[in-house]
Amino acid sequence: MPDIDILIESPGWNAIPGVEAVVERAVLATLVAEKTDDVGISVLLGNDAAVRELNAQYRGKDQPTNVLSFPAPQIPGQPAPVLGDIILAYETCRSEAEAEGKSLADHVSHLVIHGTLHLLGHDHQEDEEAEAMEAREIALLAGLGIANPYADRPEAQG
Template identity: 60%
Template sequence: MSISVDVQYAVEAQDLPSEHDFLRWVESVLQDRGVQGEICIRIVSPEESQALNAEYRGKDKPTNVLSFPFEVPPGVPVTLLGDLVICADVVADEAREQSKAVADHWAHMVVHGTLHLLGFDHINDDEAEEMEALERTLLARLGIADPYSV
């Protein structure tokens, strides 16, 4: 199975996951769904996260993860699934506020964002329940506790 992850570190921060960590977390989602493809993960500052969140979601504040699925034109043999933009400071702050290990919260954000790239969402209650149940299962396989039990 061909899965590749391009990681762009646009910030320097403590406790950033390695490229291997990101690949392992993405693989856990894609292999579970039988999907192959490429994902770009960009680690950004609060300023970059806020600008993108304002432009694409109309929310003028930084956020933990943004997902940008790539819509492949019909007949074009491209394996790009999309991009994840993750704000290092927001992830670290949330982990601290929720008393979670920073690495576990990073894994959750990558799993969550990758599921968005595959079309999962949490706009309504039924979708949210399905997505959260899948996140719990995938994270448990990685040895990470239920992120929603905090």
């Protein structure tokens, strides 16, 4: 069984009833689908200021972003490998959800799945990787009863 630690640092996250359950459900869905169950993962529900600082320090981008993922180095002899950390920025996530006309809970589920897939080694640097990762996200979200977050993009309507 995975060890999922969730820390809420920004009070804004309380706008989502049962936010910890929403996050845990998304992590578990991803880990089960990827056949990775005996691992540890941490999710920090922070704010734009905290994420901006991390984004600047580790990615050289002095701006907030919706989600960051930090894979953990594997430690020999540790019984359950730790995958790493996922950090979400409340203000950015809320603004994106509002702009896209979706619930904050659904948007957070998508971003947690996205971050978990990154920790599992998925990426979207190349077009082919991006298409595969998006397809995986869409399938996982569908399993949670959440609509395709990419459906409203102009290229998705062609």
